Amino acid sequence: DIQMTQSPSSLSASVGDRVTITCRASQSISGYLNWYQQKPGKAPKLLIHAASALQSGVPSRFSGGGSGTDFTLTISSLQPEDFATYYCQQSYNVPRTFGQGTKVEIK
Amino acid sequence: QVQLVQSGAEVKKPGASVKVSCKASGYTFTDYYVHWVRQAPGQGLEWMGWINPNSGGTNCAQNFKGRVTMTRDTSITTASMELSWLGSDDTAVYYCATEGLAFDYWGQGTLVTVSS
Numbered sequence: 025d026i027q028m029t030q031s032p033s034s035l036s037a038s039v040g041d042r043v044t045i046t047c048r049a050s051q052s053i054s055g056y057l058n059w060y061q062q063k064p065g066k067a068p069k070l071l072i073h074a075a076s077a078l079q080s081g082v083p084s085r086f087s088g089g090g091s092g093t094d095f096t097l098t099i100s101s102l103q104p105e106d107f108a109t110y111y112c113q114q115s116y117n118v119p120r121t122f123g124q125g126t127k128v129e130i131k
Numbered sequence: 132q133v134q135l136v137q138s139g140a141e142v143k144k145p146g147a148s149v150k151v152s153c154k155a156s157g158y159t160f161t162d163y164y165v166h167w168v169r170q171a172p173g174q175g176l177e178w179m180g181w182i183n184p185n186s187g188g189t190n191c192a193q194n195f196k197g198r199v200t201m202t203r204d205t206s207i208t209t210a211s212m213e214l215s216w217l218g219s220d221d222t223a224v225y226y227c228a229t230e231g232l233a234f235d236y237w238g239q240g241t242l243v244t245v246s247s
Contacts, residue, residue: 025193058233060176067226067237068176074232111176115233119192120166120178 026050026114030123036131043099045126047112052092056116059088059097062125063108071110072097102128133157135227135238142244148215151241153227160208161185164230167201167212169223170240177223181230182210217245 027050037043047057055075060068070079072088075095085100099106107130112123138152153165167179180191182201189201200213210227225241228234 060234062176067228067240068234069237070233070235077232079232079235113176113233115230118181118190122176122178125175 025119026053026116026121028112028114028121028123030110030112030126032126033124034127034129036129037102038131039102039104041102041131043102043106043128045097045110045112045128047090047095047097047123049093049095049114049116053114053116055091056114057088057090057095058113058115059086060111060113061106061108062111068111099128133229133236135229135236137225137227137238137241140242140244142246143217145218145245145247147217147245148213149217149243150211150213151225151227151243152209152211153238155208155210155229158229160203160205165201165203165210166228166230166234167199168226168228168234170226171220171223174223179212179225184210214243217243219245221245 029048031046057075059072062068071082076088087098089096109125109127111125134156136154141149143149161184164181166181169177182189184203191199203210222245227238229236
């Protein structure tokens with residue numbers, strides 16, 4: 025199975041900050057990497073697919089990058105509604121696997 | 132618009148089985164695989180398996196082999212997941228999701244509580 029490791033596990037940031045979350049795969053997954061946002065009590069929401077493609081309706085302050093084993097999710101200017109937990113997920117093969125999550129909290 | 136509506140919360144005793152359904156609408160049901168993902172309280176997301184609504188073929192994570200059954204009924208555009216031999220560590224919210232570009236659309240989640 026492909027292991028997905030996110031860092032950091034949590035972070036505190038202020039509105040307006042630039043935030044970057046990293047996701048590392050245990051083997052190359054080419055560009056088959058997706059990012060989700062989850063708020064308490066809600067289902068995850070797709071933000072970015074194929075490493076860098078912004079899902080329709082997602083604000084442009086979200087961006088993704090990387091390929092192979094190392095990927096990033098960047099929020100260019102953190103907004104109040106962005107405080108949530110973020111997960112990466114590989115769709116290179118089965119079993120589909122997720123990172124452990126990164127909780128973005130208010131500083 | 133695409134919607135996945137799941138069945139309601141369940142409370143089960145250890146050793147019992149639970150069946151969660153996922154009613155799809157707003158798209159051609161047989162065009163996209165339906166995946167099942169669960170989330171234990173305060174924990175991350177765990178992929179359980181998928182069903183191909185067209186063929187009925189399935190694939191599941193090793194952790195669940197022999198314990199999970201995924202089915203679909205194309206006449207009512209519904210996918211279902213049955214988990215047997217429940218233990219307390221199966222207490223979780225269970226989600227269905229369609230996979231197009233990624234897990235594009237999700238159900239609202241079904242809380243399954245396993246308690247004696």
